[in-house]
């Protein structure tokens with residue numbers, strides 16, 4: 001059995017021991033779910049006096065996961081996996097409901113270094129403490145992470161960017177952005193941001209029946225204007241765990257969006273949200289390239305008409321050039337529209353397969369827009385049509401779960 005002393009743990013993850021500068025101003029409680037009195041006492045005493053409120057409860061991964069589904073303003077979760085038959089699956093479920101900026105520390109019986117590495121390097125767990133958990137281990141290994149001594153959240157836990165592009169006007173980009181985001185939050189129980197980069201003519205607010213907040217334009221023009229507090233002001237709650245970040249700028253406004261502003265804002269969002277679904281402006285302005293570069297999924301929407309084909313091909317080439325790999329998924333919307341091209345013809349013209357098909361869903365779709373209510377609630381067929389895309393993005397299978405390791409936690 002390898003030595004599992006705190007010193008060895010720190011040596012195994014030297015980057016975690018480095019000072020990362022203070023995180024002054026960050027908020028939130030520290031919550032622990034532990035299964036035995038000794039661990040509970042060690043945590044209580046070892047973390048005594050930290051600035052944040054400490055709350056140690058009796059329980060394990062399941063209780064922690066349920067708790068995180070309804071709680072916000074949590075800075076860190078410490079969870080005991082000792083009663084878990086499949087700790088990796090349990091922690092994956094927990095990760096799904098924890099925003100990326102919530103630290104997750106784990107306590108368990110396993111003492112081998114391979115398990116430690118799996119959690120910390122592959123899954124983005126902040127720290128792992130084997131039992132028996134001592135006060136000394138808590139103070140020397142865990143406590144530094146909770147008092148602002150640790151580096152920023154690991155890159156592997158950054159939020160997942162999903163870009164939605166319409167290859168032609170009216171192809172359904174905004175519809176898919178809004179409803180995919182809502183359905184993703186439902187399916188994953190994670191936090192989701194809708195980012196509408198159509199600052200002058202965005203329609204996400206209309207579809208959700210809300211007025212956009214203020215400040216997005218400033219943040220995109222000048223990276224120094226964007227901080228986590230601004231996000232709180234701009235991001236409007238539009239559903240359980242879903243926030244909208246949009247603008248309503250005058251049609252004649254002289255926008256000066258910068259690549260630095262876009263990158264900075266995206267970085268902030270990727271720390272706060274598990275997924276960020278972006279309604280992309282078309283054509284894609286050069287300043288918005290960081291979104292394309294960060295996106296793991298780019299959905300290109302088109303209708304079965306000749307008009308969108310050229311743009312769809314150009315978009316695929318652009319994304320592949322920026323990302324280095326083909327991250328484009330083609331979505332044929334209103335696939336059965338009267339007089340439209342057949343799927344086979346569209347695929348032939350694109351030189352690529354259609355990945356997802358959405359049928360014409362009738363006038364209820366327009367009615368939903370006019371009522372300012374997401375169509376997902378009134379058109380059950382839309383939910384079914386989006387299920388494949390949700391599965392692709394989240395890695396959550398409808399059939400027996402396969403290992404989600406890496407899919408969920410890597411960017």
Ligand SMILES: Nc1ncnc2c1ncn2[C@@H]1O[C@H](COP(=O)(O)OP(=O)(O)OP(=O)(O)O)[C@@H](O)[C@H]1O
Nearest residue numbers: 166169170171172173174175359360361362365366
């Ligand atoms: N599969 C569908 N069946 C029926 N109606 C649909 C479908 N998809 C979208 N619509 C409707 O088509 C209209 C245009 O959709 P949407 O605004 O999402 O397109 P867009 O690509 O964002 O357009 P724009 O180019 O103006 O940004 C909306 O009224 C929407 O409800």
Ligand SMILES: [Mg+2]
Nearest residue numbers: 173174175203
């Ligand atoms: Mg739109």
